[in-house]
Amino acid sequence: xxxxxxxxxxxxxxxxxxxxxxxxxxxxxxxxxxxxxxxxxxxxxxxxxxxxxxxxxxxxxxxxxxxxxxxxxxxxxxxxxxxxxxxxxxxxxxxxxxxxxxxxxxxxxxxxxxxxxxxxxxxxxxxxxxxxxxxxxxxxxxxxxxxxxxxxxxxxx
Numbered sequence: 001x002x003x004x005x006x007x008x009x010x011x012x013x014x015x016x017x018x019x020x021x022x023x024x025x026x027x028x029x030x031x032x033x034x035x036x037x038x039x040x041x042x043x044x045x046x047x048x049x050x051x052x053x054x055x056x057x058x059x060x061x062x063x064x065x066x067x068x069x070x071x072x073x074x075x076x077x078x079x080x081x082x083x084x085x086x087x088x089x090x091x092x093x094x095x096x097x098x099x100x101x102x103x104x105x106x107x108x109x110x111x112x113x114x115x116x117x118x119x120x121x122x123x124x125x126x127x128x129x130x131x132x133x134x135x136x137x138x139x140x141x142x143x144x145x146x147x148x149x150x151x152x153x154x155x156x157x
Contacts, residue, residue, distance in 0.1 A: 002149055004028075009146035009154045012065040012073050015042060017053035018102040022094065024086040025050040026077030028147035029125070030062065038132035040112060043125045049081040051126065058116040059100035060130060063108035065145040067155050072107070073145055099133040109139035 004010075010028040017023050029043035040062060044051050054060055065073050075090040087094060093106035097113045104111035114130030146154040 004147075004149035008148040010148075012069075012145040012147045012153070013042070014063040014065060014073070014076055014105055014108065015044075015050055016061040016063065016102040016105060017050045017057065017059075019053040019056050021081070021085070022087060022103060023049055023053055023081030024076045024090070024092070024105070025081070026073045027062075033129065038112075038135070039117070039129060040114065040132060041127055041129045043122075043127055045125055046121075054116060054128065055119070057101055059102055060114050060116070060128075061097060061100065061102050061104045062112045062114060062130070063105040064110040066109050066139075066142040067145050069107065069145055070153055073147075073153070074151070095136070097134070104136060106138070109137070109142045111136045111138075 011030060012028050013030045015025045015027050027042050031041055033039045033041050072090045076086050094103040095106040097104050100113045112132045113134040114132055117131050118129040120127050143156045148154055
C-alpha cells in the first residue's frame, strides 16, 4: 500500500514554476513548516518538468485549490508541461507575482510567492522548502480540495 493511501486527506495545491515557459504541477505532498517567518514545503519527483524548472530558477508559487477546482487539478496533474500549456488547457488566469518570476494563479483562493531555501533528496522524491515572500488571499471562506492518492479526491461534507 502506498503511503499516500495511508496518510490522507491532504490539501491540493498547484505549484507554478518557470524557466523557458511557465508550468503548473498538481501537488498534495504539501505542508506549512513555520509561522514566523512563514515557510512551506512540498515533495516532488526529480522526473517532473517542474523539478527541472525549480532547480534552475529557485522560486515557485504555491496556489491552494478549492473544491470547485477538481477538474483543473486533474488536468494539471495528468499532462506534462514539457508538451502542453496547462494554463491554456485548464483555462487558468496568470497573475503577475510581485517578488518571484513564476506567476500566481488568479483562480485560486490563496497564493504564496516563495524562494527556495532547501532542496534535499529523500528516497524517490525531493523535499523543497520555500520561504514565503508574499501571499495573496483572494478568498478566506472556501472549502479546500483534498486528495487521497492517484485519481481519488475528497470533499468536506
